[in-house]
Amino acid sequence: MSTxxxxxxxxxxxxxxxxxxxxxxxxxxxxxxxxRTDVLxxxxxxxxxxxxxxxxxxxxxxxxxxxxAQVKRGRARALVVNSGNANAFTGKNGRDAVNFTARLAxxxxxxxxxxxxxASTGVIGEPLPAERFxxxxxxMARMAQAGRFMEAARxxxxxxxxxxxxxxxxxxxxxxxxxxxxxxxxxxxxxDMATMLSYVFTDAAIAAPVLRLLxxxxxxxxxxxxxxxxxxxxxxxxxxxxxxxxxxxPSIVRSSDPRLKNFRKGLHAVLASLAEQVARDGEGARKxxxxxxxxxxxxxxxxxxxxxIANSPLVKTAIAGEDANWGRVVMAVGKAGEPADRDKLSxxxxxxxxxxxxxxxxxxxEAAVSETMKKPEIKLRVALGLxxxxxxxxxxxxxxxxVAINGxxxx
Amino acid sequence: MSTxxxxxxxxxxxxxxxxxxxxxxxxxxxxxxxxRTDVLxxxxxxxxxxxxxxxxxxxxxxxxxxxxAQVKRGRARALVVNSGNANAFTGKNGRDAVNFTARLAxxxxxxxxxxxxxASTGVIGEPLPAERFxxxxxxMARMAQAGRFMEAARxxxxxxxxxxxxxxxxxxxxxxxxxxxxxxxxxxxxxDMATMLSYVFTDAAIAAPVLRLLxxxxxxxxxxxxxxxxxxxxxxxxxxxxxxxxxxxPSIVRSSDPRLKNFRKGLHAVLASLAEQVARDGEGARKxxxxxxxxxxxxxxxxxxxxxIANSPLVKTAIAGEDANWGRVVMAVGKAGEPADRDKLSxxxxxxxxxxxxxxxxxxxEAAVSETMKKPEIKLRVALGLxxxxxxxxxxxxxxxxVAINGxxxx
Numbered sequence: 001m002s003t004x005x006x007x008x009x010x011x012x013x014x015x016x017x018x019x020x021x022x023x024x025x026x027x028x029x030x031x032x033x034x035x036r037t038d039v040l041x042x043x044x045x046x047x048x049x050x051x052x053x054x055x056x057x058x059x060x061x062x063x064x065x066x067x068x069a070q071v072k073r074g075r076a077r078a079l080v081v082n083s084g085n086a087n088a089f090t091g092k093n094g095r096d097a098v099n100f101t102a103r104l105a106x107x108x109x110x111x112x113x114x115x116x117x118x119a120s121t122g123v124i125g126e127p128l129p130a131e132r133f134x135x136x137x138x139x140m141a142r143m144a145q146a147g148r149f150m151e152a153a154r155x156x157x158x159x160x161x162x163x164x165x166x167x168x169x170x171x172x173x174x175x176x177x178x179x180x181x182x183x184x185x186x187x188x189x190x191x192d193m194a195t196m197l198s199y200v201f202t203d204a205a206i207a208a209p210v211l212r213l214l215x216x217x218x219x220x221x222x223x224x225x226x227x228x229x230x231x232x233x234x235x236x237x238x239x240x241x242x243x244x245x246x247x248x249x250p251s252i253v254r255s256s257d258p259r260l261k262n263f264r265k266g267l268h269a270v271l272a273s274l275a276e277q278v279a280r281d282g283e284g285a286r287k288x289x290x291x292x293x294x295x296x297x298x299x300x301x302x303x304x305x306x307x308x309i310a311n312s313p314l315v316k317t318a319i320a321g322e323d324a325n326w327g328r329v330v331m332a333v334g335k336a337g338e339p340a341d342r343d344k345l346s347x348x349x350x351x352x353x354x355x356x357x358x359x360x361x362x363x364x365x366e367a368a369v370s371e372t373m374k375k376p377e378i379k380l381r382v383a384l385g386l387x388x389x390x391x392x393x394x395x396x397x398x399x400x401x402x403v404a405i406n407g408x409x410x411x
Numbered sequence: 412m413s414t415x416x417x418x419x420x421x422x423x424x425x426x427x428x429x430x431x432x433x434x435x436x437x438x439x440x441x442x443x444x445x446x447r448t449d450v451l452x453x454x455x456x457x458x459x460x461x462x463x464x465x466x467x468x469x470x471x472x473x474x475x476x477x478x479x480a481q482v483k484r485g486r487a488r489a490l491v492v493n494s495g496n497a498n499a500f501t502g503k504n505g506r507d508a509v510n511f512t513a514r515l516a517x518x519x520x521x522x523x524x525x526x527x528x529x530a531s532t533g534v535i536g537e538p539l540p541a542e543r544f545x546x547x548x549x550x551m552a553r554m555a556q557a558g559r560f561m562e563a564a565r566x567x568x569x570x571x572x573x574x575x576x577x578x579x580x581x582x583x584x585x586x587x588x589x590x591x592x593x594x595x596x597x598x599x600x601x602x603d604m605a606t607m608l609s610y611v612f613t614d615a616a617i618a619a620p621v622l623r624l625l626x627x628x629x630x631x632x633x634x635x636x637x638x639x640x641x642x643x644x645x646x647x648x649x650x651x652x653x654x655x656x657x658x659x660x661p662s663i664v665r666s667s668d669p670r671l672k673n674f675r676k677g678l679h680a681v682l683a684s685l686a687e688q689v690a691r692d693g694e695g696a697r698k699x700x701x702x703x704x705x706x707x708x709x710x711x712x713x714x715x716x717x718x719x720i721a722n723s724p725l726v727k728t729a730i731a732g733e734d735a736n737w738g739r740v741v742m743a744v745g746k747a748g749e750p751a752d753r754d755k756l757s758x759x760x761x762x763x764x765x766x767x768x769x770x771x772x773x774x775x776x777e778a779a780v781s782e783t784m785k786k787p788e789i790k791l792r793v794a795l796g797l798x799x800x801x802x803x804x805x806x807x808x809x810x811x812x813x814v815a816i817n818g819x820x821x822x
Binding site for chain 2: 055056057058059060086088089090091092093094123124125126229230231232233234311312313314317318320321323326327328330331332333334335336337338339340342343345355357358359360398399400402403404406407408
């Protein structure tokens with residue numbers, strides 16, 4: 001496992017202010033790791049609404065199934081996240097562990113088990129020793145306090161090399177509310193060690209169906225537009241909790257409410273920042289790679305082509321090798337199965353056009369391209385010349401370090 | 412680039428007998444490589460029928476477009492294949508190079524340009540210096556002779572570490588015919604250096620539409636069931652040429668002709684052998700990895716799940732790491748988007764069941780699994796328990812060497 005912090009880690013890490021109605025505590029249950037925290041307990045005041053989006057995997061983890069069932073009620077009082085074990089593909093044992101943990105947290109938080117949300121990330125297929133939570137849950141509930149978002153982000157890390165946090169302050173009516181987010185993930189998945197989890201907390205008062213819609217609106221171009229290796233976790237989870245405890249904040253019950261305008265922007269910014277941080281912490285990543293596709297027939301078509309490029313091992317190894325290999329980009333466009341015309345394709349690396357209308361651009365400056373490929377952030381732009389479909393996807397390069405993290409972990 | 416021969420190379424290489432009506436020559440045109448052959452010229456007697464299947468890429472190379480147009484006529488007199496340059500994404504220059512080469516070969520072979528088939532493999536986006544063929548084409552035509560299939564297989568290699576050949580002898584009526592095949596490919600693609608090309612030659616007499624059908628029947632479970640990195644070449648080509656020159660061979664004009672029974676089997680065996688050799692020579696491969704999916708809803712569903720597993724970077728790195736990581740297999744099943752029920756899944760590595768009905772198999776012998784994972788050939792079996800859909804896909808592991816071949820090539 002990699003220990004050094006990713007060279008792409010953000011240099012400015014924001015302070016996350018406390019959020020009224022949210023108390024956090026972290027603990028060391030010794031699930032797998034030694035000498036570090038591995039459980040997060042979040043407690044929410046009564047009246048907190050909740051919404052979530054979960055992995056599209058057909059083989060979701062036991063906690064994902066639990067959350068899907070409970071979130072329909074739209075209420076939350078507690079959240080328990082552990083790292084070190086994913087409680088995925090653990091059969092009846094997994095469901096038992098979920099029930100046990102939910103009851104344990106409910107007792108500690110003095111709420112119903114159905115109001116407890118859960119997530120587990122780490123090794124999959126190993127039984128989760130949920131009894132180890134027994135020793136820490138009560139004391140965590142007692143010690144939970146406002147703030148502590150950075151500690152929370154740390155407790156849920158697996159192969160992450162840095163904790164991921166983001167924050168925004170926006171107005172709803174005349175009241176300023178806070179939106180804090182934390183995330184973990186160093187691959188869309190590495191089920192032995194990673195997965196993508198993200199939690200957003202706000203003191204706004206927003207009805208659960210509206211929260212659900214806001215998440216759906218924003219996730220498509222943030223978390224769903226990030227890929228590390230094209231592998232989808234059995235545990236991916238994004239949830240939002242709204243306490244409604246900002247003083248004097250109006251209660252929003254319709255997604256068409258114009259007072260949501262700034263909240264929408266703030267939420268999008270928080271999710272976009274967290275999603276970018278996941279790409280920046282991609283396993284073995286040395287380059288942040290942004291793929292922009294324009295001129296596709298539709299946005300969906302642009303997304304598929306961008307993902308085909310962003311997931312291509314040959315494109316990703318070329319980026320690692322600092323080579324503006326537009327030939328491999330053409331290959332990835334071609335294999336996407338979407339409308340494309342070779343002789344209309346143009347390709348830019350870092351703003352320099354390297355290919356134009358079906359052939360190498362005769363005028364491009366090799367030295368300038370070579371310089372741009374050495375940067376830690378590489379931007380690729382592909383123009384298809386067919387329509388107005390546009391999309392953007394973030395990923396990272398594919399390095400020997402990725403293979404080492406995911407292949408050498410037993411040694 | 413890798414120079415050592417793949418540890419997975421076949422140990423028994425068959426002798427390929429001459430085929431009446433086929434003459435081969437190889438030459439060194441100096442397209443890119445030094446001190447090796449890089450052009451193959453095959454000459455076919457009059458009356459030779461031909462069929463082909465080509466890449467599904469939406470951005471095919473200029474030679475692929477040429478072949479698609481000419482093969483409709485079903486006749487062939489010559490084949491020119493060069494390595495070192497793919498003549499892909501080369502615009503008008505590429506089409507000019509194709510026309511020039513076809514005319515050059517037609518003159519040397521004394522036939523029409525439309526009866527000449529072409530392929531190029533190597534760097535993409537660089538203009539093909541087709542004029543260099545001018546110096547070698549006439550002398551190759553003069554020197555072409557029966558046999559020489561191994562030299563032919565060598566001349567078309569790029570990142571391949573060994574030449575790929577296969578042969579079969581089968582009866583059509585009372586006549587024994589020969590089927591010889593050659594192939595190159597060390598990734599489904601690495602457009603800078605690789606692609607998949609395969610040519611099959613026979614002295615059977617089979618009408619072009621029947622050849623086309625026979626190829627289509629066999630390619631689905633041979634070449635189309637092999638993946639190295641999930642990246643599809645702009646140049647992939649599989650062609651078959653039938654000279655009809657076996658003495659007394661009956662002419663087959665219908666695919667329902669019962670005399671084709673053994674030919675079908677022989678052709679399938681040749682294609683299956685060549686396809687397996689491509690997987691065995693996967694860039695950086697240290698393990699041949701066979702993925703069998705059974706109990707899917709349909710065969711197509713089984714294929715999609717098998718490909719999702721075979722293309723998953725996390726599964727492939729686990730194979731490289733000799734870890735029977737069935738958790739990652741579950742992940743790859745889940746992300747395929749096909750019907751699957753976590754709690755019905757069973758998974759075997761090398762015949763040892765490691766997971767059963769949604770959880771780790773409590774009885775499996777870790778030492779035995781560990782031994783099986785050390786072998787150069789790893790067989791994975793996944794039973795979904797939903798239906799009768801079955802499929803099999805061949806691939807290889809993902810190693811640091813793959814990243815080195817495709818990322819470090821500039822250094």
